[in-house]
Amino acid sequence: MQKTVVAEWRGYCPICRSATTFRAEYDWFRDHLLCESCGSIPRERALMVVIDRLAPNWRDMKIHESSPGGRGVSHVLRRDCRRYVPSQFFPDASAGSVRKGVRCENLEHQTFEDEAFDLVITQDVMEHVFHPDKAYREIARTLKPGGFHIHTTPIYKDLQKSERRAELLPLGNINYLFEAEYHGSPVGDGRSLVTWHYGHDLPELIRKWAPSLSVEVTRFNDPPQGLVAEFLDVIVCRKT
Numbered sequence: 494m495q496k497t498v499v500a501e502w503r504g505y506c507p508i509c510r511s512a513t514t515f516r517a518e519y520d521w522f523r524d525h526l527l528c529e530s531c532g533s534i535p536r537e538r539a540l541m542v543v544i545d546r547l548a549p550n551w552r553d554m555k556i557h558e559s560s561p562g563g564r565g566v567s568h569v570l571r572r573d574c575r576r577y578v579p580s581q582f583f584p585d586a587s588a589g590s591v592r593k594g595v596r597c598e599n600l601e602h603q604t605f606e607d608e609a610f611d612l613v614i615t616q617d618v619m620e621h622v623f624h625p626d627k628a629y630r631e632i633a634r635t636l637k638p639g640g641f642h643i644h645t646t647p648i649y650k651d652l653q654k655s656e657r658r659a660e661l662l663p664l665g666n667i668n669y670l671f672e673a674e675y676h677g678s679p680v681g682d683g684r685s686l687v688t689w690h691y692g693h694d695l696p697e698l699i700r701k702w703a704p705s706l707s708v709e710v711t712r713f714n715d716p717p718q719g720l721v722a723e724f725l726d727v728i729v730c731r732k733t
């Protein structure tokens with residue numbers, strides 16, 4: 494990655510809700526166009542804009558976030574929503590147990606009751622699950638009717654059909670269908686295997702996997718809110 498001339502402009506951050514400077518020291522804005530006040534990145538700001546738009550009373554909602562991060566939307570939800578339930582998959586903990594305020598859940602086999610949540614949030618998680626069909630079905634099951642799963646995951650503009658990159662074999666081994674690719678992760682050994690590259694068919698796939706979900710994708714290009722980057726899609730699933 495080339496360190497480039499710093500890009501910098503003034504704007505308004507939808508996460509810390511204040512006038513700020515957006516600044517990038519590298520040309521990959523998706524990870525590097527930071528709000529100088531809260532350190533958020535573009536996809537986090539895009540997610541917040543959509544949450545505010547579709548669920549303006551989110552502070553009073555029951556929200557499940559799978560695999561939250563330590564800043565941006567996760568930080569704001571944890572701080573301002575009383576009924577926010579963060580979960581993380583800990584391989585050594587039993588499902589449904591709570592460790593340091595974080596509930597242990599496998600997104601593909603959740604222990605939450607049916608229709609438990611108004612809102613489910615995932616941020617760049619779905620490209621790391623082996624069975625997104627199960628994950629979306631479980632999210633649909635745990636949403637109240639009318640509830641939303643608002644999430645980000647990279648959608649590749651040059652892919653008509655989504656590609657499975659790696660599969661989990663019955664004995665727990667991984668079969669790599671492409672060269673292994675990892676993203677940084679706040680837990681485990683600090684990296685997370687990419688299991689899927691999603692393409693234009695993602696909304697169709699979600700509707701096939703979880704027929705109770707309607708799906709819309711919102712894409713942003715809004716420099717004043719620091720919304721300029723690749724892979725800036727926010728996917729909105731609504732339980733009908």
Ligand SMILES: [Zn+2]
Pocket residue numbers: 506507508509510513528529530531532533
């Ligand atoms: Zn900010």
